[in-house]
Amino acid sequence: xxxxxLFATYFVAAAVLSQFSAVHKREAKREQMEMLQMFAFYKDxxxxxxFRQQLRMELPDGMGEEDVVIEDDYVEQVARIRLPGVGxxxxxxxxxxxxxxxxxxxxxxxxxxxxxxxGVYEVESSVxxxxxxxxxxxxxxxxxxxxxVDAGHGGSAIGNLKRGIAEKDINLAIxxxxxxxxxxxDKRIGVYFTRxxxxxxxxxxxxxxxxxxxxxxxxxxxxxSSSDGQMSEESGTEVMYDETKGQDKNxxxxxxxxxxxEVAGAFGSKPKGVFPGSGSYVIRENQVTAVSxxxxxxxxxxxxxxxxxxxxxxxxxxxxxRAILRAIEEGL
Ligand SMILES: [Zn+2]
Numbered sequence: 367x368x369x370x371x372l373f374a375t376y377f378v379a380a381a382v383l384s385q386f387s388a389v390h391k392r393e394a395k396r397e398q399m400e401m402l403q404m405f406a407f408y409k410d411x412x413x414x415x416x417f418r419q420q421l422r423m424e425l426p427d428g429m430g431e432e433d434v435v436i437e438d439d440y441v442e443q444v445a446r447i448r449l450p451g452v453g454x455x456x457x458x459x460x461x462x463x464x465x466x467x468x469x470x471x472x473x474x475x476x477x478x479x480x481x482x483x484x485g486v487y488e489v490e491s492s493v494x495x496x497x498x499x500x501x502x503x504x505x506x507x508x509x510x511x512x513x514x515v516d517a518g519h520g521g522s523a524i525g526n527l528k529r530g531i532a533e534k535d536i537n538l539a540i541x542x543x544x545x546x547x548x549x550x551x552d553k554r555i556g557v558y559f560t561r562x563x564x565x566x567x568x569x570x571x572x573x574x575x576x577x578x579x580x581x582x583x584x585x586x587x588x589x590x591s592s593s594d595g596q597m598s599e600e601s602g603t604e605v606m607y608d609e610t611k612g613q614d615k616n617x618x619x620x621x622x623x624x625x626x627x628e629v630a631g632a633f634g635s636k637p638k639g640v641f642p643g644s645g646s647y648v649i650r651e652n653q654v655t656a657v658s659x660x661x662x663x664x665x666x667x668x669x670x671x672x673x674x675x676x677x678x679x680x681x682x683x684x685x686x687x688r689a690i691l692r693a694i695e696e697g698l
Contacts, residue, residue, distance in 0.1 A: 421463065423497065426452060445487070447498075449478070449479070489503075513557045514575050515686075516648060518534070520534050520537075520565050520567070521566035525589070537588060537589065543679055545557070589660065590663045591665050598663075602630070606640070607621065608642075608652070623640055624698075628685045629682060631685060635661070635662050
């Protein structure tokens with residue numbers, strides 16, 4: 367009986383989130399916060415969701431869970447709920463129910479509801495009693511450690527270019543190999559990528575992702591070049607960190623050292639050292655412990671051969687994977 371009452375309260379109290387203008391946003395946020403407090407008061411302790419709110423929407427007759435496609439664009443912090451064939455007018459008469467001060471904006475168009483969020487969330491969906499239910503989970507609830515992997519450059523920003531080989535492609539290939547290694551890991555490590563395709567998220571999008579996801583480490587992947595861009599004998603792996611953070615103890619420096627040892631060891635390159643990297647935007651403007659790995663020199667003929675070879679790319683990814691495990695073991 368109590369649960370029926372609470373369920374009814376839930377819907378009676380439910381704030382209708384529809385398209386609201388920026389002018390009304392503050393009022394809407396306050397309203398949502400009041401609803402949130404009310405919900406927290408009644409909350410069922412067994413509920414697992416964290417932004418303490420579930421969004422619900424009645425589905426059209428005949429529509430099931432398998433018809434709903436959810437895209438979680440966590441780099442942009444936008445979740446898109448695709449309901450093919452459902453018109454905008456349906457959303458207006460059957461709005462999303464729920465409350466949240468973690469939602470910045472909701473847009474609706476034919477076949478899609480777009481929800482702009484204030485951080486990185488994993489979206490879980492289910493269908494109960496004809497309602498689509500959406501839960502938004504913070505990475506911290508699902509994982510013990512959270513890592514951001516940043517494949518340098520992308521899209522029209524190609525990075526170094528040598529003998530027809532673009533740095534952006536090598537960086538991405540290694541990030542994708544690392545994705546394979548980390549997928550389904552039993553160590554409860556959550557990983558988010560600034561990109562998994564040939565695109566170029568802005569520096570600020572990249573740098574803020576760690577904070578938005580509540581991450582522990584941010585690891586950027588790059589390939590080096592001689593200072594004049596000419597082919598040379600210069601070779602080896604370098605890792606950059608923010609030398610301005612921390613006085614006696616700089617976790618970035620320690621993470622950089624671990625990455626240097628593990629990556630150079632796996633890739634079979636010369637460990638050149640760890641270096642100040644606050645000149646790099648994504649290192650300097652990062653709220654989490656950040657490093658940038660320069661795997662090897664594209665201007666060195668032998669290293670270029672290895673960097674473009676999927677076999678060596680896998681070795682480099684394994685080195686980064688081991689570095690992550692070691693950093694966790696050390697309690698960084
Ligand atoms: Zn680069």
